[in-house]
Amino acid sequence: MNQPYSxxxxxxxxxxxxxxxxxxxxxxxxxxxxxxxxxTTKILAGKIVETEAYLFDDEASHSFKGKxxxxxxxxxxxxHAYVYYIYGNxxxxxxxxxxxxxxxxxxxxxxEPLIGTNEMLTNRINTSKSKNLKEFKLEQLCNGxxxxxxxxxxxxxxxxxxxxxxxxxxxxxxxxxxxxIISTKRVGITKNxxxxxxxxxxxxxxxxxT
DNA sequence: ACCATGATCCGCT
DNA sequence: GCGGATCATGGTT
Numbered sequence: 001m002n003q004p005y006s007x008x009x010x011x012x013x014x015x016x017x018x019x020x021x022x023x024x025x026x027x028x029x030x031x032x033x034x035x036x037x038x039x040t041t042k043i044l045a046g047k048i049v050e051t052e053a054y055l056f057d058d059e060a061s062h063s064f065k066g067k068x069x070x071x072x073x074x075x076x077x078x079x080h081a082y083v084y085y086i087y088g089n090x091x092x093x094x095x096x097x098x099x100x101x102x103x104x105x106x107x108x109x110x111x112e113p114l115i116g117t118n119e120m121l122t123n124r125i126n127t128s129k130s131k132n133l134k135e136f137k138l139e140q141l142c143n144g145x146x147x148x149x150x151x152x153x154x155x156x157x158x159x160x161x162x163x164x165x166x167x168x169x170x171x172x173x174x175x176x177x178x179x180x181i182i183s184t185k186r187v188g189i190t191k192n193x194x195x196x197x198x199x200x201x202x203x204x205x206x207x208x209x210t
Numbered sequence: 211a212c213c214a215t216g217a218t219c220c221g222c223t
Numbered sequence: 224g225c226g227g228a229t230c231a232t233g234g235t236t
Binding site for chain 1: 215216217218219220
């Protein structure tokens with residue numbers, strides 16, 4: 001058993017972890033935690049190094065115009081997964097936050113791979129049609145919201161999943177105090193774009209962009 | 211029915 | 224740095 005695996009054993013965070021803080025607090029606190037996918041055949045894990053917050057009164061948020069079929073998971077209790085399909089190709093993964101029916105969430109934008117990197121690469125190869133994947137570096141495996149979803153095989157099937165249970169959960173990993181956290185404008189949005197709701201670990205080489 | 215949009219990625223210049 | 228791929232989703236006709 002390798003070091004990261006033992007560090008993650010029995011460290012899954014419970015539902016209270018997600019509900020007892022604001023969305024902005026959660027977006028920062030998730031940095032250094034591990035995203036773990038565990039089923040009967042495999043375990044994949046990555047350290048969360050980059051997040052973005054989406055609030056209820058936020059024009060950039062999918063929830064801004066109210067509840068629809070697509071975004072309904074955003075209105076569940078904190079700690080549920082919100083997975084959406086985008087650009088005709090990709091899935092992105094969020095952690096629902098704050099009060100139920102409010103519609104707030106944290107987008108997970110980048111991971112530092114810890115366990116199961118070969119399986120992640122296989123998932124990337126099978127999902128994306130790129131032919132240069134063999135040259136991919138570890139830094140490029142999960143350095144973007146759709147990339148990490150591909151690596152973990154996260155699809156709509158996990159939309160609405162409870163993140164304090166298998167097969168997908170968040171585990172304690174690194175101590176948040178050990179990091180300097182940088183906040184910047186969010187990536188890829190046009191509305192309400194001036195707020196510094198993107199957070200990442202300073203000097204970490206696995207983030208999506210500088 | 212039709213249309214515009216998009217919390218992205220990738221390859222090319 | 225730029226544009227194409229590609230289609231579910233939601234809003235409008």
